[in-house]
Amino acid sequence: MAREVDMVIRNGTVVTAEGSRTADLAVEQGRIAAVERHLSPNLRAVREVDASGLHIFPGLIDTHVHLNEPGRTEWEGFASGTRSLAAGGVTTFFDMPLNSKPTVTGRAGFEVKAEAAGKRSLIDYGLWGGLIPGNVEKLEELHECGVVGFKAFMSDSGIDEFPAVDDAYLWEGMETAARLGSLVAVHAESRWITARLTASCLSQGRTTARDYEASRPILSEMEAVQKAVAFARLTGCPLHVVHASSARVVRLIQAAKDEGADVTVETCPHYLTLTTEDAERLGGVAKCAPPLRSREEVDALWEAVADGAVDTVGSDHSPCPPSMKEDSEGNIFRIWGGISGAQSTLNVLLEEGHHRRSVPLETIVQLASTNPAKRFGLYPQKGTITPGSDADLVLVDLRAAWVLHRENLYYRHPHSPYVGRSFRGRIRATLLRGRPVYTDGVLEGLSGFPSSGEPGGRPVGRRCR
Numbered sequence: 001m002a003r004e005v006d007m008v009i010r011n012g013t014v015v016t017a018e019g020s021r022t023a024d025l026a027v028e029q030g031r032i033a034a035v036e037r038h039l040s041p042n043l044r045a046v047r048e049v050d051a052s053g054l055h056i057f058p059g060l061i062d063t064h065v066h067l068n069e070p071g072r073t074e075w076e077g078f079a080s081g082t083r084s085l086a087a088g089g090v091t092t093f094f095d096m097p098l099n100s101k102p103t104v105t106g107r108a109g110f111e112v113k114a115e116a117a118g119k120r121s122l123i124d125y126g127l128w129g130g131l132i133p134g135n136v137e138k139l140e141e142l143h144e145c146g147v148v149g150f151k152a153f154m155s156d157s158g159i160d161e162f163p164a165v166d167d168a169y170l171w172e173g174m175e176t177a178a179r180l181g182s183l184v185a186v187h188a189e190s191r192w193i194t195a196r197l198t199a200s201c202l203s204q205g206r207t208t209a210r211d212y213e214a215s216r217p218i219l220s221e222m223e224a225v226q227k228a229v230a231f232a233r234l235t236g237c238p239l240h241v242v243h244a245s246s247a248r249v250v251r252l253i254q255a256a257k258d259e260g261a262d263v264t265v266e267t268c269p270h271y272l273t274l275t276t277e278d279a280e281r282l283g284g285v286a287k288c289a290p291p292l293r294s295r296e297e298v299d300a301l302w303e304a305v306a307d308g309a310v311d312t313v314g315s316d317h318s319p320c321p322p323s324m325k326e327d328s329e330g331n332i333f334r335i336w337g338g339i340s341g342a343q344s345t346l347n348v349l350l351e352e353g354h355h356r357r358s359v360p361l362e363t364i365v366q367l368a369s370t371n372p373a374k375r376f377g378l379y380p381q382k383g384t385i386t387p388g389s390d391a392d393l394v395l396v397d398l399r400a401a402w403v404l405h406r407e408n409l410y411y412r413h414p415h416s417p418y419v420g421r422s423f424r425g426r427i428r429a430t431l432l433r434g435r436p437v438y439t440d441g442v443l444e445g446l447s448g449f450p451s452s453g454e455p456g457g458r459p460v461g462r463r464c465r
């Protein structure tokens with residue numbers, strides 16, 4: 001008797017970290033049931049999708065997102081944020097412990113956020129716990145709740161209720177995380193260097209984007225990374241350095257890895273695309289910390305990517321209302337630091353990496369899906385396309401050229417430094433466990449998907465007991 005599955009996707013080019021090939025995919029109960037050049041004609045499917053001419057990537061895993069719910073939902077929120085992520089090919093994201101209110105620095109903060117995410121997230125999610133001064137005794141309960149790791153700031157976070165750790169708190173937090181078998185992620189900039197140079201700029205009335213860049217030099221990142229790496233080695237705590245803005249930071253981490261340190265490094269699409277000149281031209285919408293760097297730094301960062309020295313790419317989507325992106329006197333220091341970019345990660349990697357620099361598609365999959373899945377224990381359930389893995393898939397028309405307009409953005413506040421940019425590579429559909437969470441011309445005619453468009457995201461990792 002002919003076997004029947006939920007869906008067959010025929011003739012797409014399936015891209016994983018290992019390589020690319022034309023294949024048919026069978027999906028059953030939300031998982032990949034088979035990947036074969038030609039599935040047996042005896043295999044019947046409830047839904048048939050013709051993916052000829054399309055590339056199929058594993059869903060992106062964005063481990064660095066601030067959706068600000070609860071407490072600052074007017075900045076973004078799970079509903080709008082996850083819709084944007086899905087439109088950008090992301091099927092799993094990790095929400096940072098700050099910008100939401102309360103912060104996720106203890107069980108109560110975790111529970112209220114987990115409830116909100118469970119009700120409104122369109123895609124799968126994990127929650128970061130926070131490491132702040134004085135909450136080291138809360139890390140164990142956060143770990144029991146199922147946080148994906150602990151995030152700490154080594155310099156001012158911009159959020160009063162999420163202060164930076166001093167060296168002793170970072171040390172204690174890393175010792176505790178190591179004992180729990182968890183991981184610490186650091187925003188690595190020197191609080192001393194950034195504070196002093198910021199004060200110096202402001203006292204001299206130097207308030208442009210270029211002055212802002214000068215107030216947070218690469219040296220400041222290198223200093224903080226050196227310290228965090230030393231602590232990681234001495235405590236045995238796995239370390240993840242987020243949003244490295246320069247290849248010089250990445251190379252420091254590479255050297256530590258070569259000596260056996262358990263450390264990984266993330267960069268963001270904006271550091272792989274935008275420069276200080278863009279920051280000057282675009283204004284507040286392109287302000288972030290660490291700041292955008294020079295064209296030479298962008299090129300050097302792509303070289304580090306090509307060498308395999310960068311582990312992950314995360315969006316660091318950190319949105320805010322438009323009023324916080326402006327200052328009447330043009331003082332960039334007074335503007336909220338954070339780029340809205342979660343919807344554009346794959347587009348930036350494809351345009352800047354694949355089309356302009358011939359970076360292999362396999363490398364892009366590694367950075368945005370496979371490596372995050374491996375680092376955070378989700379592989380091979382996620383991060384690849386293989387029998388048994390979740391059918392988290394992105395269907396992309398690699399050659400389709402288009403321009404990003406504000407109307408294309410699903411953010412609560414549709415501003416982004418990428419508005420007006422042209423991209424080659426259009427996302428035609430995103431599927432979460434076999435169910436479409438975004439469609440653009442593909443899958444639209446298919447009926448019968450249960451509650452398509454309804455929030456169906458599930459927590460990854462352990463659940464709060």
Ligand SMILES: [Zn+2]
Pocket residue numbers: 064066096316318
């Ligand atoms: Zn961030």
